[in-house]
Amino acid sequence: MTRNVDKDKKDIMITPGEGVGILTAHSIGEPGTQMTMRTFHLPGVVEAVPTGLPRLIEIVDAKKKPKKPVVMIYLKEKYKDMKKVEEIAEKIDEVLLKDVAKFSEDFRKRQILIRIDKDEIRQLKIDLIGIKKKIKAELGPNIKMKHKGEKVLLITKDMPLRMLRKFTNKMKNLHIKGVKGINKPVVTKDENGEWLIVAGGSNLTDLFKFEDVDPSRSTTNDIMEIYNLFGIEAARNAIVNEMYTTMKIQKVNVDIRHICLLADAMTVEGEVVSVGRHGLSGRKPSVLARAAFEETVKHLVNAAINGEEDRLRGVTENILIGQPVPLGTGLVKLTMKHETK
Amino acid sequence: MAKKTDEFIVYLNGKIVGTHPNGEELVRDIIKKRRSGEIHHEVNVEFYPKVKEIYINTDGGRSRRPLVIVENGRSKLTPEIKAKIRNNEIEWKDLIRNGIVEYLDPGEEDTLSYIAIREEDITEEHTHLELDSVGILSFVTSQLPMQEYNSSPRTTMACSMTKQALGLYASNYALRYDTKAYVMFYPQMPIIYTRPQKILGTEKRIGGNNLVVAVMSYRGFNMEDGVVVNKSAVDRGLLRVEMFKTYSTEERRYPGGQKDKFEIPAPTVNGYRGETAYKYLNEDGLISPGVEVGGKDVLIGKTSPPRFLEEVSAFGIAEEKKKEASITLKAEEKGIVDSVLLTQSPSGNKMVKVRIRETKIPENGDKVASRHGQKGVIGLLVPQESMPFTKDGIVPDLIINPHAIPSRMTVGHLLETLLGKVACMDGKRIDGTTFTPANAEDAKEVLKRYGFEPNGYEVLYDGVTGERIEAEIFIGIVYYQRLQHLVSNKMHARSRGPVQLLTHQPTEGRSREGGLRFGEMERDCIIGYGATMLLKERLMDESDRTVQIICNDCGSFAYYDYLKNKPICPICDSTNFSQVEMSYAFKLLVDEIKSLGIFPRMITSNKTEE
Numbered sequence: 001m002t003r004n005v006d007k008d009k010k011d012i013m014i015t016p017g018e019g020v021g022i023l024t025a026h027s028i029g030e031p032g033t034q035m036t037m038r039t040f041h042l043p044g045v046v047e048a049v050p051t052g053l054p055r056l057i058e059i060v061d062a063k064k065k066p067k068k069p070v071v072m073i074y075l076k077e078k079y080k081d082m083k084k085v086e087e088i089a090e091k092i093d094e095v096l097l098k099d100v101a102k103f104s105e106d107f108r109k110r111q112i113l114i115r116i117d118k119d120e121i122r123q124l125k126i127d128l129i130g131i132k133k134k135i136k137a138e139l140g141p142n143i144k145m146k147h148k149g150e151k152v153l154l155i156t157k158d159m160p161l162r163m164l165r166k167f168t169n170k171m172k173n174l175h176i177k178g179v180k181g182i183n184k185p186v187v188t189k190d191e192n193g194e195w196l197i198v199a200g201g202s203n204l205t206d207l208f209k210f211e212d213v214d215p216s217r218s219t220t221n222d223i224m225e226i227y228n229l230f231g232i233e234a235a236r237n238a239i240v241n242e243m244y245t246t247m248k249i250q251k252v253n254v255d256i257r258h259i260c261l262l263a264d265a266m267t268v269e270g271e272v273v274s275v276g277r278h279g280l281s282g283r284k285p286s287v288l289a290r291a292a293f294e295e296t297v298k299h300l301v302n303a304a305i306n307g308e309e310d311r312l313r314g315v316t317e318n319i320l321i322g323q324p325v326p327l328g329t330g331l332v333k334l335t336m337k338h339e340t341k
Numbered sequence: 342m343a344k345k346t347d348e349f350i351v352y353l354n355g356k357i358v359g360t361h362p363n364g365e366e367l368v369r370d371i372i373k374k375r376r377s378g379e380i381h382h383e384v385n386v387e388f389y390p391k392v393k394e395i396y397i398n399t400d401g402g403r404s405r406r407p408l409v410i411v412e413n414g415r416s417k418l419t420p421e422i423k424a425k426i427r428n429n430e431i432e433w434k435d436l437i438r439n440g441i442v443e444y445l446d447p448g449e450e451d452t453l454s455y456i457a458i459r460e461e462d463i464t465e466e467h468t469h470l471e472l473d474s475v476g477i478l479s480f481v482t483s484q485l486p487m488q489e490y491n492s493s494p495r496t497t498m499a500c501s502m503t504k505q506a507l508g509l510y511a512s513n514y515a516l517r518y519d520t521k522a523y524v525m526f527y528p529q530m531p532i533i534y535t536r537p538q539k540i541l542g543t544e545k546r547i548g549g550n551n552l553v554v555a556v557m558s559y560r561g562f563n564m565e566d567g568v569v570v571n572k573s574a575v576d577r578g579l580l581r582v583e584m585f586k587t588y589s590t591e592e593r594r595y596p597g598g599q600k601d602k603f604e605i606p607a608p609t610v611n612g613y614r615g616e617t618a619y620k621y622l623n624e625d626g627l628i629s630p631g632v633e634v635g636g637k638d639v640l641i642g643k644t645s646p647p648r649f650l651e652e653v654s655a656f657g658i659a660e661e662k663k664k665e666a667s668i669t670l671k672a673e674e675k676g677i678v679d680s681v682l683l684t685q686s687p688s689g690n691k692m693v694k695v696r697i698r699e700t701k702i703p704e705n706g707d708k709v710a711s712r713h714g715q716k717g718v719i720g721l722l723v724p725q726e727s728m729p730f731t732k733d734g735i736v737p738d739l740i741i742n743p744h745a746i747p748s749r750m751t752v753g754h755l756l757e758t759l760l761g762k763v764a765c766m767d768g769k770r771i772d773g774t775t776f777t778p779a780n781a782e783d784a785k786e787v788l789k790r791y792g793f794e795p796n797g798y799e800v801l802y803d804g805v806t807g808e809r810i811e812a813e814i815f816i817g818i819v820y821y822q823r824l825q826h827l828v829s830n831k832m833h834a835r836s837r838g839p840v841q842l843l844t845h846q847p848t849e850g851r852s853r854e855g856g857l858r859f860g861e862m863e864r865d866c867i868i869g870y871g872a873t874m875l876l877k878e879r880l881m882d883e884s885d886r887t888v889q890i891i892c893n894d895c896g897s898f899a900y901y902d903y904l905k906n907k908p909i910c911p912i913c914d915s916t917n918f919s920q921v922e923m924s925y926a927f928k929l930l931v932d933e934i935k936s937l938g939i940f941p942r943m944i945t946s947n948k949t950e951e
Contacts, residue, residue, distance in 0.1 A: 017871055018871060019868050019869055019870075019871050022865060022868050022869045023869055025865075026865065026869055300934060300937075300939065301939075304934075304939040304941075309944070315868060319864070319876070319880060320924070320926070320927055320930075321923050321924060321927040322877065322880065322881035322885075322886065322922065322923050322924030322926075322927060323877070323923075324873045324874060324876075324877050325868065325873045325876060325877070326873075327868065327871055327873060328868075328870065328871015328872060328873050329871060329872060329873045329874055330871075330873025330874065330877075331873075
């Protein structure tokens with residue numbers, strides 16, 4: 001029995017010298033080309049989030065911000081009731097001043113009139129005085145505020161027109177309520193029947209300040225945010241998850257180990273590194289390998305300036321100079337002691 | 342530019358000549374006067390009411406086509422006039438003069454006409470009627486029969502392939518010296534013809550044979566657009582083509598009064614090819630017609646004066662060292678010298694043209710196509726006795742695969758098969774012009790009369806076993822063309838051969854006897870397998886392997902001095918060298934980097950002590 005297990009284990013293990021990197025590249029790259037041609041389309045809002053090849057490229061390029069960040073907020077208590085979840089969702093939803101008020105600028109008098117929509121704030125359960133306080137807090141030294149009911153008048157002292165417009169825009173985006181950057185929260189059920197909130201935008205740091213939000217299960221599709229918040233190991237897992245799910249949605253079956261290897265390669269250095277000129281390929285130790293990839297002249301000249309040395313340990317270099325590649329059958333060496341007289 | 346007037350701007354041949362308050366009236370008048378003969382019949386109008394512009398064109402270079410004039414929903418080509426034409430009472434000129442037919446240019450066609458395709462289709466709004474409904478098709482498309490039964494992509498393909506068909510391209514081919522030309526041995530007029538073929542004269546410059554075509558499988562040799570061809574038919578000249586190729590050169594004059602010369606080069610000439618290369622040449626340096634040549638045989642012996650004066654020998658007296666400049670047959674070609682023409686070039690020099698001919702018999706890999714976008718490659722040549730046959734002893738010339746039909750929807754091909762059979766039995770060619778309905782019902786009647794199944798099916802017997810083939814086979818006559826892609830002009834393989842001077846890598850392309858590229862993706866696959874030594878063999882040993890001597894002290898390339906019998910480092914006085922195996926491409930790279938002012942050093946170590 002144990003012998004069989006041992007034998008199976010040996011069979012499963014990858015052979016020493018197997019070119020796992022290139023196999024990964026092939027295994028992800030080939031279905032990737034298929035994906036360009038037949039991207040499945042989904043109905044509704046979900047479509048706005050990049051899926052398929054564009055999303056994969058986004059992950060692999062290690063973009064600072066995804067095109068459309070999305071958070072999945074799980075709650076500490078597993079509510080059976082949708083209403084309570086909706087309440088929380090409402091709390092989270094970011095409300096800006098422009099959502100509840102109308103602006104009109106008077107460039108001659110250098111004034112800004114803000115008309116707050118009473119019905120709107122009543123619906124959102126926002127306090128009128130609270131808003132006014134928030135507006136006041138934002139005012140600079142040269143601006144005075146007059147208010148009467150739902151009307152707020154901001155009087156500036158000879159502010160240049162451009163500054164006035166700038167200030168209006170600043171006021172429009174004044175944060176009133178909810179979590180910064182979170183919009184359009186939708187309450188849905190996951191495959192286990194649990195209620196959760198899916199929202200656009202990504203701001204886990206502020207979200208975790210809410211008591212109801214479960215920080216151990218809530219997640220985002222913004223890998224860089226995960227990296228900044230949880231560290232590199234989490235980022236690696238996020239890469240794996242994101243790639244795996246996007247490919248699964250496209251019905252592209254790539255073995256998860258390939259994705260793991262790619263994620264490992266992207267994160268071994270302790271930070272998330274993109275695949276390409278500025279990332280993985282651009283950081284190869286070998287001058288020749290880098291020069292063979294992109295920006296040949298740049299690498300050669302820099303190597304000359306710095307007096308770099310190429311140990312010829314990689315695959316590309318050895319193909320270039322015509323040596324056996326240190327991979328597969330080329331990895332093993334027969335050493336023989338030469339008897340010298 | 343803002344318009345200052347509400348009037349119509351009138352252009353004559355692209356230049357503004359004035360304005361007119363009522364554009365419709367002007368256009369109407371011009372057309373009316375043109376039809377009555379008051380204005381020349383080559384004048385055409387373009388009318389753009391939205392931008393209030395009228396273009397009147399009278400200049401040359403517009404492609405125009407004749408159409409029957411329709412007025413008030415009635416064609417001007419009335420039955421009475423038709424009868425007059427039939428009795429030769431009036432001719433074409435009269436039709437134009439009397440305003441029955443007029444020529445439209447593209448501009449007028451686009452802006453002022455509504456053309457009915459058939460006489461039955463005419464409504465009140467129509468202004469013109471096609472002389473014939475095929476008129477809407479192009480020159481090439483109108484050559485193809487029954488295209489209204491085919492899917493449009495196939496029609497497109499059929500058009501482009503018809504242009505590649507080999508046939509009788511010119512009847513004076515024997516007097517011509519085209520660089521490359523093909524002439525078919527027994528070209529046939531298509532049994533299913535089109536009227537435009539007759540009008541345009543392409544009927545007499547055709548390329549193809551009417552073949553007996555069966556739609557069935559033949560032992561897998563016609564899978565995936567392969568076709569099986571009757572070898573005996575090929576031996577009788579089916580689709581056989583002669584290829585003509587002309588090589589030419591002239592005695593050029595150079596500044597300084599020097600001149601090329603046609604002659605058998607003397608062995609002292611620079612670049613002498615050896616005695617055997619010149620064996621077919623006569624004293625004047627030219628080859629004789631009828632000689633069988635091949636390989637790199639010289640066709641025209643020619644010598645040129647030396648390019649530089651310095652080449653004059655060192656012994657003082659100018660002994661001219663001439664350069665070999667003969668014209669040879671290309672390495673992969675062979676043939677018979679068809680004719681030799683000695684004439685004068687436009688610049689007044691002596692010029693020779695040598696025409697080589699070679700018979701191209703249909704063989705495995707040659708391309709054939711019907712006129713319905715159904716192309717195929719010959720997959721097998723079967724002797725007649727092994728081909729299937731009908732009860733009458735009819736043996737197909739060509740067998741196509743039934744899978745070629747459904748997804749491509751080339752019903753025209755099937756219809757041609759059926760009608761071709763009818764035409765053969767009736768002894769009459771059938772008009773297959775597109776948009777002229779072919780009567781399949783009549784065809785069925787004819788087939789019945791001659792004792793065939795009306796649907797074109799026949800019982801076939803296997804030529805090998807003699808057994809009856811269980812399925813009934815659709816068999817008939819289709820016009821097939823031989824296309825310009827002949828394997829004998831393309832086939833290529835290499836084991837060893839020439840390498841490029843710069844990189845020491847094998848040359849590229851058939852004409853240079855080149856290798857087949859082992860590309861980047863192929864390389865990736867071999868890496869994926871981890872087959873390192875195979876990879877090294879492909880990319881190094883079989884390509885540009887070189888052994889370089891490297892100075893262990895300074896890391897630069899050394900060379901071997903055969904006079905001193907020892908390796909020399911060009912930089913230091915080292916005596917310590919290593920022999921290193923590398924790709925020549927790498928050596929070249931290092932040399933080029935050196936030329937940039939960077940000195941890459943190679944650090945050597947012993948392989949066994951690593």
